[in-house]
Amino acid sequence: MAAKKILMMVGDYAEDYETMVPFQALQMVGHLIHAVCPDKKAGEYVHTAIHDFDGAQTYSEKPGHRFILNFDFADVRAADYDALLIPGGRAPEYLRLNEQVLALVRHFADADKPIAAVCHGAQLLAAAGVLKGRSCSAYPACAPEVRLAGGEFVDISVNQAHTDGNLVSAPAWPAHPAWLAQFLNVLGTQISL
Numbered sequence: 001m002a003a004k005k006i007l008m009m010v011g012d013y014a015e016d017y018e019t020m021v022p023f024q025a026l027q028m029v030g031h032l033i034h035a036v037c038p039d040k041k042a043g044e045y046v047h048t049a050i051h052d053f054d055g056a057q058t059y060s061e062k063p064g065h066r067f068i069l070n071f072d073f074a075d076v077r078a079a080d081y082d083a084l085l086i087p088g089g090r091a092p093e094y095l096r097l098n099e100q101v102l103a104l105v106r107h108f109a110d111a112d113k114p115i116a117a118v119c120h121g122a123q124l125l126a127a128a129g130v131l132k133g134r135s136c137s138a139y140p141a142c143a144p145e146v147r148l149a150g151g152e153f154v155d156i157s158v159n160q161a162h163t164d165g166n167l168v169s170a171p172a173w174p175a176h177p178a179w180l181a182q183f184l185n186v187l188g189t190q191i192s193l
Helices: 015-029 092-096 098-111 121-128 140-148 173-185
Strands: 004-007 032-036 045-052 061-068 085-088 115-118 162-164 167-170
Touching: 004 015, 015 032, 015 045, 015 061, 015 173, 032 121, 085 098, 085 121, 085 173, 092 098, 092 121, 098 115, 098 121, 115 121, 115 173, 121 140, 121 167, 162 173, 167 173
Parallel strands: 004 032, 004 085, 085 115, 115 167
Antiparallel strands: 045 061, 162 167
16 A cells, blocks of 8 residues: 555644544554644644533533644645545634635645545535535534535534545544545555454
């Protein structure tokens, strides 16, 4: 298996599990991950938030970890990467206001490279205009944005994932086993037991 070079777009208050778990798991199987944030450099960090489902009408938010970035955003060249990973949380809400971020997302979509978006990551896809004619899952509160962007919102259980060609999506972190497996498949990663 050839290792893939994956760009992970994060920002302050990205969801903790949706940032930490794939960052570690994808490296564990041999892929190279560059975790970046606009206006930040390798060695700096973003704050994460833990979003939980504990009986309220929406998820609750608790402080997470300081997630250390391992690459400078200013040095990112989209053509150097094989795939894009977008964790959820609150970060996509404001990352979608950054034209450089949107251009990166468009590069991956236009080049038909693998993209994984979890939870609120669909907000970034919608803002970049890459969901037209595509099916995508997301946190249910993002369904209107997926539809307004011309996509079909796939309403699945919080522990399931959905793949449409090169796009792998999931509603939230409980779907890690499902979306990581589907993303590895799209990446062409083979794991033997």
